[in-house]
Amino acid sequence: SIERFRATFDKIRENFAQVFAKFFKGGRADIVLTENDILESNIEIIAQPPGKKPESIQLLSGGERALTAIGLLLSIFMVKPSPFLILDEVDAPLDDPNVRRFTEVIREFAKNTQFIVITHNKRTMEMADCLYGVTMEEPGVSKLVSVNFKKEERTPDPIIVKDG
Amino acid sequence: SIERFRATFDKIRENFAQVFAKFFKGGRADIVLTENDILESNIEIIAQPPGKKPESIQLLSGGERALTAIGLLLSIFMVKPSPFLILDEVDAPLDDPNVRRFTEVIREFAKNTQFIVITHNKRTMEMADCLYGVTMEEPGVSKLVSVNFKKEERTPDPIIVKDG
Amino acid sequence: MLFKKLEVCGFKSFPELVELKFDKGVTVIVGPNGCGKTNILDSIRWVLGEQSSRMMRGKEMLDLIFNGGSNKKPKGMAEVSLTLLDTEGVLPTEYSEVTITRRLFRSGESEYLLNRNTCRLKDIQELFMDTGLGADAYSIIEQSQTDLILSNNPSMRRSLFEEAA
Amino acid sequence: MLFKKLEVCGFKSFPELVELKFDKGVTVIVGPNGCGKTNILDSIRWVLGEQSSRMMRGKEMLDLIFNGGSNKKPKGMAEVSLTLLDTEGVLPTEYSEVTITRRLFRSGESEYLLNRNTCRLKDIQELFMDTGLGADAYSIIEQSQTDLILSNNPSMRRSLFEEAA
Numbered sequence A, B: 001s002i003e004r005f006r007a008t009f010d011k012i013r014e015n016f017a018q019v020f021a022k023f024f025k026g027g028r029a030d031i032v033l034t035e036n037d038i039l040e041s042n043i044e045i046i047a048q049p050p051g052k053k054p055e056s057i058q059l060l061s062g063g064e065r066a067l068t069a070i071g072l073l074l075s076i077f078m079v080k081p082s083p084f085l086i087l088d089e090v091d092a093p094l095d096d097p098n099v100r101r102f103t104e105v106i107r108e109f110a111k112n113t114q115f116i117v118i119t120h121n122k123r124t125m126e127m128a129d130c131l132y133g134v135t136m137e138e139p140g141v142s143k144l145v146s147v148n149f150k151k152e153e154r155t156p157d158p159i160i161v162k163d164g
Numbered sequence C, D: 001m002l003f004k005k006l007e008v009c010g011f012k013s014f015p016e017l018v019e020l021k022f023d024k025g026v027t028v029i030v031g032p033n034g035c036g037k038t039n040i041l042d043s044i045r046w047v048l049g050e051q052s053s054r055m056m057r058g059k060e061m062l063d064l065i066f067n068g069g070s071n072k073k074p075k076g077m078a079e080v081s082l083t084l085l086d087t088e089g090v091l092p093t094e095y096s097e098v099t100i101t102r103r104l105f106r107s108g109e110s111e112y113l114l115n116r117n118t119c120r121l122k123d124i125q126e127l128f129m130d131t132g133l134g135a136d137a138y139s140i141i142e143q144s145q146t147d148l149i150l151s152n153n154p155s156m157r158r159s160l161f162e163e164a165a
């Protein structure tokens, strides 16, 4: 129905503004229905990192686009949360400061949602409550090799994890 | 003409087998014309990392696909080389050992080709003959901040570069 | 509701039984390229009922069964079990712990089990109907998806919004 | 042939003149997300004659002119110059060093210069015709392209092969 879509849309819009501001330490972001026909309209994304002019998202950098997209996907998730959220290497295009902000937001969400995060990034590994290492000593055969739990053994295995 | 395409295709195929073997420390890769009509046929890619069964490339992992794609693009480049080659963050999905192999292959090509490589990866930075740092202290305004040349000052600036 | 345990056997690059335990909070999975991390994600999609092999990078469902490697022969069956803790009592069962199992045989036959009893896929789907549990577009975020939601093709974006409404 | 120097002024996030010197071998460019690295790549594409603004992430060519930021006003012109060393004498000119310059004004007018003398885009394209120098699909590899060449849509792959033949 139109009202339900409108209500959902407005909630997502609100979430998006908040999550974006957390990811970018400021700036503004919005989603806009481009046509009056709510049930058919396209949804336009406006993202403005702090200090920059509001532009079409295609002028944003690779890392800025990744953060904006993760922010929007999380905003939609918040409206209809599932008990779990799986992220597969979404941090690949991010530099260190952005990875740090990304993990802070994930940790916040993790109070109410169970996360499974696949990554090559050491900073992202550091936010783990539980860490699994997967290897393929025998080619083609995956093996689970290390299980580290909350705060007891949080040093990443240097062989498995990429150093930068 | 058909002969010229056929000759080019065979050369690319040969290069691809070699570059793939360098990237994966073994394994086999091939490109195949799927139809008899050489001028219209699609080109199928077969990539088999060492120890694994030959499979459609869609079953390969993100990192394996990236290396395979870089290998194929380099193979095409070798046939009709340009004086320069610019790579923008193609190493993002690669783990440390693969980044190392990637940089070794690039250094080999660099004997005859001028490379400009954009990266967030410390290992990739280490292969530079010349290093430029770009920052945006004033939001929206790019600034060139550091220029390090061959072997004199090869320590990466820890503020600029992502640590993992 | 919480994931408690995932058992993967004969699925993609896991010929032998592998068990992952989950807890509240953040579980991080690391490892070299091609070692099997995304395959674990695929196994979760699959056991939750994903019917499109393409979503798990296979040309057909049979691609999901371990097809050999090193000196291991291909397997005859893929089996994945996911055990959930029904912490809020949202599931219409009297159990506090529920295990869903999915099997695929080389013959192409499938089996579904609920707490180790054979059932239909429909039973599993109905069980989770109002819980938000399922391989929804926005419960699993892969790197390629981040670009899709920003893409100039707005229909992808539109459908995610509609799904949430 | 070698790149010797790139001068970027008023182009995208570079309001003031910025100069990059190049040498044989590998030049690596690093910096935080959004700082301007890919913009440098775009400036090289542009000065080599790229006519599609989409290839440089712009909706239209005017998007390439610095449009303001911090307390800087938008610029009236974007100008990029690329100086090449004609080490093998492949260029049909008597110079060993060639500088190509491209300008775009807010009015939409364009200018091209060869060694600081006004010329037509055609003159620049003819100059580099058999040298392999140009913003070819395979001289510039961006992260999104690696997936494209493997994609199930084979026409992209096909056209790269044909270009090389």
Ligand SMILES: Nc1ncnc2c1ncn2[C@@H]1O[C@H](COP(=O)(O)OP(=O)(O)OP(=O)(O)O)[C@@H](O)[C@H]1O
Residues within 6 Å of the ligand: A140, B049, B052, B053, B055, B059, B060, B061, B062, B063, B064, B093, C011, C012, C013, C014, C031, C032, C033, C034, C035, C036, C037, C038, C039, C040, C063, C064, C065, C066, C067, C068, C069
């Ligand atoms: N049915 C199968 N049988 C055996 N091996 C398989 C099967 N399906 C996929 N694989 C193997 O699984 C590997 C891919 O694993 P996966 O995608 O999980 O890697 P990954 O850990 O996510 O790596 P990356 O960091 O590069 O993304 C491929 O090398 C492929 O050969």
Ligand SMILES: Nc1ncnc2c1ncn2[C@@H]1O[C@H](COP(=O)(O)OP(=O)(O)OP(=O)(O)O)[C@@H](O)[C@H]1O
Residues within 6 Å of the ligand: A049, A052, A053, A055, A059, A060, A061, A062, A063, A064, A093, B140, D011, D012, D013, D014, D031, D032, D033, D034, D035, D036, D037, D038, D039, D040, D063, D064, D065, D066, D067, D068, D069
């Ligand atoms: N015409 C313009 N005027 C001012 N700023 C612009 C203009 N066009 C693009 N920009 C800015 O340039 C930035 C993008 O820069 P660029 O794509 O080079 O980043 P990057 O260094 O490649 O980052 P990443 O590591 O995330 O890929 C955007 O934030 C955008 O606001």
Ligand SMILES: [Mg+2]
Residues within 6 Å of the ligand: A088, B061, B062, B063, C037, C038, C039
């Ligand atoms: Mg993966």
Ligand SMILES: [Mg+2]
Residues within 6 Å of the ligand: A061, A062, A063, B088, D037, D038, D039
């Ligand atoms: Mg970039």
